[in-house]
Amino acid sequence: MEFTFYKYQGTGNDFVIIDNRETFFPKEDIALVAKICDRRFGVGADGLLLLENHATADFKMVYFNSDGNLSTMCGNGGRCIVHFAKFLGIISDNTTFEAVDGMHEATINNNWVSLKMNDVEKINASENHTFLNTGSPHHIEIVSDLENFDVFNNGRSIRNKIYGKEGANVNFVEKLDTAKFSVRTYERGVEDETLSCGTGVTAVAIAMFEAGKTSENTITLKTPGGKLQVRFKKKGSHYKNVYLEGPAIQVFKGIWK
Numbered sequence: 290m291e292f293t294f295y296k297y298q299g300t301g302n303d304f305v306i307i308d309n310r311e312t313f314f315p316k317e318d319i320a321l322v323a324k325i326c327d328r329r330f331g332v333g334a335d336g337l338l339l340l341e342n343h344a345t346a347d348f349k350m351v352y353f354n355s356d357g358n359l360s361t362m363c364g365n366g367g368r369c370i371v372h373f374a375k376f377l378g379i380i381s382d383n384t385t386f387e388a389v390d391g392m393h394e395a396t397i398n399n400n401w402v403s404l405k406m407n408d409v410e411k412i413n414a415s416e417n418h419t420f421l422n423t424g425s426p427h428h429i430e431i432v433s434d435l436e437n438f439d440v441f442n443n444g445r446s447i448r449n450k451i452y453g454k455e456g457a458n459v460n461f462v463e464k465l466d467t468a469k470f471s472v473r474t475y476e477r478g479v480e481d482e483t484l485s486c487g488t489g490v491t492a493v494a495i496a497m498f499e500a501g502k503t504s505e506n507t508i509t510l511k512t513p514g515g516k517l518q519v520r521f522k523k524k525g526s527h528y529k530n531v532y533l534e535g536p537a538i539q540v541f542k543g544i545w546k
């Protein structure tokens with residue numbers, strides 16, 4: 290089966306993106322998706338995205354983790370597919386598209402994409418961690434010396450011991466400044482640390498505001514792959530107008546054989 294694919298990265302969270310408007314891609318083939326995402330036997334990526342037609346919105350986003358399974362919302366993938374939609378000429382600078390967690394609005398200015406995320410209502414805060422869902426489920430823990438922290442082993446253990454088969458993504462955080470936090474994430478479905486996680490940094494920004502670690506509502510998140518920005522408005526106990534913003538870059542185009 291031969292098809293064209295595009296390789297993208299958003300702060301080092303990397304994706305294979307395929308134009309599936311003609312619905313040729315075999316979505317049920319978990320092994321094929323996993324092979325495309327394999328860094329030795331395939332293209333190599335944290336996930337695979339399909340851009341598909343939508344009856345009312347500009348397009349539909351379908352997201353698979355690198356293990357080949359369909360998953361929940363991917364914030365960095367969402368930003369990258371907006372860039373891809375513009376590259377294909379489907380949109381200009383504004384768009385509305387549907388992902389697994391509902392409709393999203395986004396704007397693009399050169400390689401900078403601002404993606405509106407879903408409102409957040411439920412936040413579970415306990416003594417040493419916070420859990421919330423920003424389209425994908427996220428566990429958040431503050432640690433010290435994040436640079437030397439063992440994200441892989443601690444993340445894997447929390448993901449499996451606390452969240453079981455369904456799992457969750459695990460974010461470790463260190464405060465750098467009034468409105469700046471450093472974040473490293475262990476992602477379920479990749480089962481490894483990734484260089485950045487969009488829904489993860491969104492969850493971290495809200496969790497830090499909720500915990501009183503910042504009083505700013507525009508927050509910079511430093512990940513190993515680069516900087517992202519999250520802004521929101523808190524109304525009562527709800528977080529609304531949540532935007533994830535940062536770069537989305539097309540890296541190369543290839544043909545899968």
Ligand SMILES: N[C@@H](CCC[C@H](N)C(=O)O)C(=O)O
Binds near residue numbers: 458
């Ligand atoms: N990297 C993503 C998150 C992708 C989903 C996650 N692995 C899951 O299955 O929950 C992002 O940028 O949000």
